[in-house]
């Protein structure tokens with residue numbers, strides 16, 4: 001691969017109460033028949049507000065309830081609902097799994113894609129791909145599309161009112177962006193956009209990291225009180241737009257491959273968020289890369305301040321067996337995994353040892369600083 005590729009969504013809109021303008025933004029697009037997808041919880045938080053706004057702009061819609069997993073079966077079920085109703089616009093409202101499902105449904109229907117995240121928990125909103133899982137929640141594959149979502153509406157009031165754990169999870173997902181893009185740039189590897197990283201993607205990924213270290217904690221404190229501050233606006237943009245563009249056109253490497261590896265484990269780790277697993281994946285990548293102690297401790301300290309997991313115990317797998325960790329490492333180093341974008345050769349043994357090292361570095365740090 002010798003060419004540079006940068007891709008991005010059509011329009012990104014962020015601010016307080018923008019959800020109430022959904023109808024204005026969608027009106028006049030391709031037939032005006034929309035399929036609105038949200039899960040049971042999100043219908044009450046935001047879905048019904050979307051419908052009200054569509055009503056005000058006389059945009060017709062069908063309502064569909066998302067079942068909770070971004071799986072092939074769920075995508076096919078929703079595609080059928082869309083087909084039966086001749087939907088030409090697909091509006092996904094909710095967390096990363098809902099949004100990934102909406103993108104897949106819209107791609108199959110050839111529709112106009114509208115993404116309305118109700119948390120800043122991942123960088124899923126802007127990308128031209130979905131992460132597909134089995135019905136049981138085990139990572140299966142990345143599904144790529146010809147185009148990014150057409151419109152993304154980010155209502156910061158709704159996001160600031162969500163449980164703070166979602167924002168910290170999104171910060172963790174976004175903190176991986178520069179760590180992984182840096183590795184991809186060094187390796188001259190291929191990004192999720194299908195080419196070499198551009199200078200634009202590099203600049204965006206760096207700005208993402210800078211914004212998170214500057215404002216992440218202030219934003220996390222703001223959402224404890226459910227208020228929209230300039231720190232919240234900055235961090236929501238970093239988690240969503242900067243991280244989304246940065247990871248897709250800057251590339252993924254170790255942190256996400258290790259996250260995907262963790263999904264093979266049974267038990268309580270399944271209740272950890274995507275971002276929380278990515279936080280530990282990032283520490284593992286830093287350990288693999290031979291980064292200096294000052295850098296590793298900067299991340300550990302920041303994660304601890306955001307109540308993010310830094311040890312296997314924090315990930316609810318304190319007693320994980322060596323065999324299970326090896327299974328995680330094997331999954332993280334499958335031939336098509338992004339761990340091979342690191343600028344050196346990586347084996348399952350390397351990953352397993354780096355996981356244990358990352359755990360130990362965090363334990364040592366906590367002991368040194370008197371953390372529990």
Ligand SMILES: NC(=O)c1ccc[n+]([C@@H]2O[C@H](COP(=O)([O-])OP(=O)(O)OC[C@H]3O[C@@H](n4cnc5c(N)ncnc54)[C@H](O)[C@@H]3O)[C@@H](O)[C@H]2O)c1
Pocket residue numbers: 039041042045070094095096097098100118119121122123124125127129130131158159161162163169173273274275
């Ligand atoms: N496609 C991409 O580029 C990309 C990037 C990053 C992550 N992802 C994927 O995103 C998924 C993780 O997304 P997630 O962490 O948002 O989890 P999730 O989609 O499973 O959502 C978690 C829960 O949050 C609830 N929720 C949503 N908004 C809420 C609100 N405002 N208040 C209270 N509850 C609310 C939902 O009902 C859901 O039960 C993973 O599948 C991951 O692989 C995809």
Ligand SMILES: [Zn+2]
Pocket residue numbers: 122123173256274278
């Ligand atoms: Zn991610």
